[in-house]
Amino acid sequence: MSVTRDLIEADDSMPGVLLRQDPELAEILLAERRRQSTTLQLIAAENFTSPAVLAALGSPLANKYAEGYPGARHHGGCEIVDVAERLAVERAQDLFGAEHANVQSHSGSSAVLAAYAALLRPGDTVLALGLPYGGHLTHGSPANFSGRWFDFVGYGVDAETGLIDYDQVRTLARTHRPKAIVCGSIAYPRHLDHAFFRVVADEVGAYLIADAAHPIGLVAGGAAPSPVPYADIVCATTHKVLRGPRGGMILCGGALAERVDRAVFPFTQGGAQMHTIAAKAVAFGEAATPAYAAYAHQVIANARVLAAHLAAEGLVVTTGGTDTHLITADPAPLGVDGKAARGRLAAAGIVLDCCALPHGDARGLRLGTAALTTQGMGEREMRAVATLLAEVLRGGTDAAAARNDVRDLVTEFPPYPE
Secondary structure, eight states: OOOOHHHHHHOOSSOHHHHHHOHHHHHHHHHHHHHHTTSEEOOTTOOOOOHHHHHHHTSGGGGOOOOEETTEESSSOOHHHHHHHHHHHHHHHHHHTOSEEEOOOSSHHHHHHHHHHHHOOTTOEEEEEOGGGTOOGGGTOTTSHHHHHSEEEEEOBOTTTOSBOHHHHHHHHHHHOOSEEEEOOSSOOSOOOHHHHHHHHHHHTOEEEEEOTTTHHHHHTTSSOOSTTTOSEEEEESSGGGOOOSOEEEEEOGGGHHHHHHIIIIIIOOSOOHHHHHHHHHHHHHHTSHHHHHHHHHHHHHHHHHHHHHHHTTOEEGGGSOSSSEEEEEOGGGTOOHHHHHHHHHHTTEEOEEEEOSSSSOEEEEEESHHHHHTTOOHHHHHHHHHHHHHHHHTSSOHHHHHHHHHHHHHHSOSOOO
């Protein structure tokens, strides 16, 4: 790749030093920006951060090594970054009503690893949603640390409704007496009954860990029920609906605060990424505003309209709809499986994911409305997206024509209008 002089002169948003010193990488970044601004981002785990979050990520805090916690660092010169981390912690506690927050986890997976490290020992039994039903890799995949170090038992969903089989959860808990129960999913579009999981955990003497990576942004906006009052530990990401930087966090009660902090550092990771923590603080501040609450509710309204119109177009929407930003659907009635559908849609500029479908070997589609809602799209646009998606899958619209339609829509709703 190469950057032309015209392109350099026309683009004033990228630091000139990068354009001058590394034009090859500059062109890669520009190409990704063009990709994001000319295609539809329907990946449920993605979103567009605010310019303020991006500014914090590119700040001088990236230079600071800060192993440890505020007031107890292993490096000098941490007086300023200590203030930034305390601010992020305070904002997270206030936003979610938690007694304690750890904002150092580098990702959602590392947050889950730290939660396990705080509560479990290798060989302990853990009850979690099975991977075929939407469980995450950290919920017992044999390719992941969780499946290698712990004995996972998976609960599932009802074959007819696609909803979590809560009777099975209780039966498995009583049979296996797990040390911990995990509630959370990467592909379950309905709210979880956290109160039920708390009752079952108490019945068998288990810890309750909520993996709220997907819904935590909706919780922040008051658009989804919070697991914080029920779970011993809540693990989450700070991107997705929350619109923060890529990273993780842990919420818990005061009684587990020290165990959680020690599980993050020094047990599972080293130096905190202070520029990312500052960006988390920005995102928490943004999420505490009325504008963000309105956004979170619009994300769900958009998802429900999109799900309904996908069903009307012939896709089979699992659980019959959604309570969240997330939709899973089977495109088989349109004559294509999930993997082929993803490729066909990508060629048309519609970017989404595949996922496992309950009770079968087929792959479905997983999509979400967080990014489109950030761009300002509403229910009218969701209907248009559903129609376009279905036409592409049926073969009624070729990729070139669909790309033009996509480009027109994104031009009307750019991710960064400024």
